[in-house]
Amino acid sequence: MRFAYAWSGAAPHVKKYQVAATSSVVGVPKLIPAADGAGVAVATTGSLADMVGVTLDTATYVTAQQTDGTSAERLVSLIVNPDAVYWALMSQGATLGTALTLRAVTTASSDGLAVTTAESWTGTEYDEGVVWGYDGANVGQARKITATSATAGTVTVPFDYDTVVGDNFIRAPYWPPQTLTIQLTTNLDGADASIAVGTGAQAKAVELVLGDASNGGRTNSWVLWVPTDHVFGMRPT
Amino acid sequence: MSLEILAKRHWTTSDKLKATEDRGRHWKRPAGGYMDDLSALRKSIVLCSQCTYKFNPRQHRYRKETDFPQVTGRCDGCKAHDARCTLYVAEELYSQVRMTRDDVRAMARRGMTFLNG
Numbered sequence: 001m002r003f004a005y006a007w008s009g010a011a012p013h014v015k016k017y018q019v020a021a022t023s024s025v026v027g028v029p030k031l032i033p034a035a036d037g038a039g040v041a042v043a044t045t046g047s048l049a050d051m052v053g054v055t056l057d058t059a060t061y062v063t064a065q066q067t068d069g070t071s072a073e074r075l076v077s078l079i080v081n082p083d084a085v086y087w088a089l090m091s092q093g094a095t096l097g098t099a100l101t102l103r104a105v106t107t108a109s110s111d112g113l114a115v116t117t118a119e120s121w122t123g124t125e126y127d128e129g130v131v132w133g134y135d136g137a138n139v140g141q142a143r144k145i146t147a148t149s150a151t152a153g154t155v156t157v158p159f160d161y162d163t164v165v166g167d168n169f170i171r172a173p174y175w176p177p178q179t180l181t182i183q184l185t186t187n188l189d190g191a192d193a194s195i196a197v198g199t200g201a202q203a204k205a206v207e208l209v210l211g212d213a214s215n216g217g218r219t220n221s222w223v224l225w226v227p228t229d230h231v232f233g234m235r236p237t
Numbered sequence: 238m239s240l241e242i243l244a245k246r247h248w249t250t251s252d253k254l255k256a257t258e259d260r261g262r263h264w265k266r267p268a269g270g271y272m273d274d275l276s277a278l279r280k281s282i283v284l285c286s287q288c289t290y291k292f293n294p295r296q297h298r299y300r301k302e303t304d305f306p307q308v309t310g311r312c313d314g315c316k317a318h319d320a321r322c323t324l325y326v327a328e329e330l331y332s333q334v335r336m337t338r339d340d341v342r343a344m345a346r347r348g349m350t351f352l353n354g
Contacts, residue, residue, distance in 0.1 A: 002336040012302075014283050014310040014324060016259035027334045032250055039257045052254065056281040056326055056334050070274075075259050077281040087336045132350060140350045176353060189333075208352040215347040231250060 001027040001054050001189060007083035007206075007226055016075040017052065022061045023076050027086075028188040029054050030078055032231050038063075040076070045094065045184040045192065048201040051227045053078030054086060082230035085206055088182065088191040090172055090221045096190040099218040102134055102168040107151075112138070112158035115169050121148035125196040129173040131155065135213040136167030142210055144175050172208070173197040174223050179205035182225050191223050202229035261316040268314045275313060279327040288314030289323045299325040304337050 003012060017030070018039030030040040032050035039061075040052050056077040066072055091098040107116040115131055131153050132142035143155035153171060163169075172193040174182070183192040183200030192200070207224040211217025227233070262271040268288070275282050276297040284292055291314065294301050302308065302324040309320045326334060345351070 002334055004336050010309075011305055011320065012308045012324065014281065014308055014322075016280075016311075017254075018257040018259070026330050033253045033257055037253075040254075050250065054334075057279060057330060075280070077283075130352070132352075140348065142350055142352045206353075208350075209344060210350040210352060212348070212350070215344075215349055217349075220349070231254060 001029065001086040001088055003054065003079050004085040004087050004224055006081045007085055008081075010081060010083070012079050012084070013081050014056065014077055015053070015080050016077050019059045019061050019074050019076050023055055023059045025187050025189055026055050026058055029184075029227075030076070039074075040078070043184065043188050043201070045186060045188070046199075046201055048184075048203055048227055049229050050231045051202070051229060052231050053080040054084070080232060082233040083226060085224050085226050087209075087222050087224055088184075089189075089219075090191050090193040090223055091185055093194045094186045094192050096185040096187050097219060100170045100172070100193060100221060102218070103131075103171060105136075105163045105165055105167045105169070108165055109163040112160065112162055113156075114152045114154050115163055115171075116152040117169075118151070120150050121145070121153045121171075122150060124173075124194065125198075126153055126171050126173060128175055128178065128197045129171055130175050130208060130210075131169050131171045132210045133159065133212065134168040134170050134217055136164065137161035138163065138167065138169075139212045139214070140210075142208070145171065168213075170210075170217065170221070172221070172223070173199070174205040174208060176205040176207050176224075180228060182223060191225075193221075193223075202227065204228050259311075261311060261313070272313065276327075279330065281327070282313050282325040283308060283310040283322045284314050284325070285312035285317055285319040285322050288312055292325065294325050297325075298328045300328045300331045301325055302335070304335070 020039040029043040059074040147154040181200035182203040203225040211220040
């Protein structure tokens with residue numbers, strides 16, 4: 001995750017906390033200490049409940065006195081603004097950096113309202129997600145998916161041009177600001193875009209930055225999100 | 238024989254978090270040596286306006302956060318909580334934790350689609 005800005009326009013607020021587990025990847029969310037936990041807890045791919053912040057550095061957790069003169073207290077710096085917005089790279093799966101899958105059109109649409117492919121749009125439900133043109137006449141155009149079927153995703157606002165066989169599209173389970181969940185990758189540093197709409201951790205999508213064939217969009221598309229269950233939020237839970 | 242009453246404390250969410258928060262360097266510890274330790278561990282460093290000029294980010298391979306001219310935090314030098322601190326992030330980690338205005342401009346120049354819904 002990469003810090004973008006605070007929704008309120010405030011300056012970033014940085015605090016350091018003891019860790020409860022080795023934190024070897026930067027830019028990962030930390031949660032409120034668990035029961036008997038020694039420090040801020042590691043988030044999970046499906047939960048950001050009571051999020052504290054996102055790390056700016058790393059720390060190695062130890063539970064014994066050190067002989068090299070260093071303290072056993074191991075700290076990690078967090079940006080703790082409850083309204084902080086973060087960039088998360090979309091990946092096609094739990095591994096960060098996995099290229100997003102292209103969805104090739106197999107049946108043309110003469111009204112630009114359907115993206116018909118040879119695969120299901122409901123097996124992993126993409127209704128209320130986004131679909132955008134990767135190449136072809138509709139490159140760079142993004143639309144909200146408003147209905148899905150076993151072979152197609154349907155949009156209400158049509159693409160500006162007909163979809164033709166061979167055009168490639170990419171889909172993702174987000175539509176800002178409607179989306180309330182984002183599944184994290186295994187290393188907690190990105191967004192797993194291969195899951196169904198409505199699955200994942202407590203985060204609201206606020207913006208999408210989508211790439212296409214001209215700029216490596218399969219590995220360069222992002223979702224910007226803000227935590228919805230933050231320990232310093234206005235409505236702590 | 239004295240009587241001891243043991244009352245179970247109810248730890249709130251805030252209590253638990255507060256207990257794990259950094260209390261800063263020990264008062265006997267010189268700030269300079271503490272800064273050296275932080276930079277050796279590649280920790281992010283927050284310095285207030287009175288301490289920031291004493292730290293040389295280039296010498297320690299740090300990048301000063303300039304998109305946000307000020308951050309809020311406890312100064313790692315003098316321990317004062319200040320809303321006008323400067324943030325330094327280890328150079329090799331910076332691109333992994335920050336998306337700057339220049340990064341976003343570069344994306345726009347490459348023709349990426351920005352969608353607010």
